[in-house]
Amino acid sequence: MNPRIQLDTDGQSVAVCEGFRIRSAFQPIISVAHQRVVGYEGLARVTDESGQAIPPDALFARIHELPHLVAVDRACRELHLTNFARMQFYPRWIFINVHPLVAMHGHQFGPFFANILEELQIEGSQVVVELVESALVDERQLRSAIDLYRSLGCLVALDDFGISGSQFTRLWRIDADIVKLDRSLIAEAEHSARARRTLPSLTAMVHEAGSLVLQEGIETPVQLALALNAGVDLLQGFGLARPALLDQAEPFDRAFLAEGLRQTSLETDRADFDLHQQIQAVTERFEDMLVAIERGVSVDKAARALLSMHLVARVFVLDGSGRQLGETVHGAFAPQTQHSRFQPLLQAEGASWVKRPYFRRAMIDPGVVQISRPYLSVAGGNLCRTLSYCRAHVPDSGIKVVCCDLNWADD
Template structure:
């Protein structure tokens, strides 16, 4: 791991003049980020396969102000006026997660990293992933070990999104579409984007728990996505009943508080559900 190159990248970022200075910092407990007065830290939540084995982790950002109050990451990004600030903060978050991930026994499991939609739209060169691939190499990870998670329903420019996904895939990253089923998600966009993984919006599971029609639709939705060549993740699972429902629906992977809450340290095993 080339820590100095990582630190230097953010120290030398040209956009810090007139804006909050992004910094990658290393301490006794691992890496953390500074963005102005805000503290950025990593949390990890496991993804499990149908045999209840941990197969990957999603990295989640935690943001605290000087008073120790937590700020939702989407609220922080919404505050930023300039796309270049979004780009560097998004990169800082992903590098932070990658560094802390490599510093723990991860047994080569894939790492899911969220990419902000404004980041994708803020890069007009068509060279999405070029800078991050270099940063990732300094972290000790390869693109093939990373799944980039995108909330496609928040991006109206489908052509730009297609170009970004193709550029990422060409570098070896896998692509996951997050929260499919919310807002204006539709299958036309899935056909156009050809993701490797589709994460279903948790509300689809909640509806299926209380609505017989929704319960019948869920397995058909899972099969249709699988027929498109993508794996399905049902996320937001919190109870044994929800677990059984999504297992019966044929989901390839699951995620949620039922299996493990986001934590600083990687959860290697989970107790088999009752």
């Protein structure tokens, strides 16, 4: 196969390869914070000899020799870059996919990318090279590919992150500029409470690894809301804009994004209000319990009114080092701990909870009742949130931090 780039009648460059025609389509990448297009992903649109559209993967699947694969992959990249350069979209990004085998072995066939960037006068910093991390099993080859593109000033994005084969440890070693979360994650979150709950944590982990997060595959208002609530930086998907020629590309659906931002803001306000309403009564009884404990009443007696509430699961106390003093006192509505899948963990006297966020937050801000994010309780095997309170002044070495687990629905 020896693809050639030529100018089509509509002024766009196309690649011709043994009867196949490859055209560029560009899908906008939108910044949530800026609410504008900050880049485009170049996508191949392939037709066969009869003019029938075929998936790009089907074209590459027909290529069985590495030199031909490299030639076609390079033709696609040159095509996208040529059409992008014509529009003079500086400083917007152009996202370019590189076939995994070409990323690993393309250097054997001589220089290409540096030459084409120079010829088209495209700054390396405008180019985001997408690599499918899970397809590059050999980390040395992945590292080598990244170093090559970085030497040209390009940014690197890990594509389809989160699908089978993705390795989370690579986030810490590769230092990708952008991580593209696979569309399957947002689709799963639309129907799974567990996925919805963990998507913000995944986004936070990628942020802490030093990368921006791009959620691809946004198609519905629910998916948009989930992505916005998760805190992603960049968005891509049919719900915002479909791939098109750059000179025909309609603006992204600003109303779709604006409504998503408005709704998620309202939902956050409602959730905050509902949370406040739900725990206000619990907090009042929690504070009553604290007063009783200060007066010397035993924990199990001081907590009786609190533990009779439907939302309350259990109460326990910790010393200043985070170690539990005495056993946990369970309420009437605590999950059936005797049937817990975490039976070996149930006896908690002397256990150290020093690393738990509820303990650390209470110690940092004594005298103020704290509430944790939802997490899995080992005491009942249920999702819970924990109220915690650190006494501001402790006259002796007795109780230091009082904690109350709240039952929290998994939805």
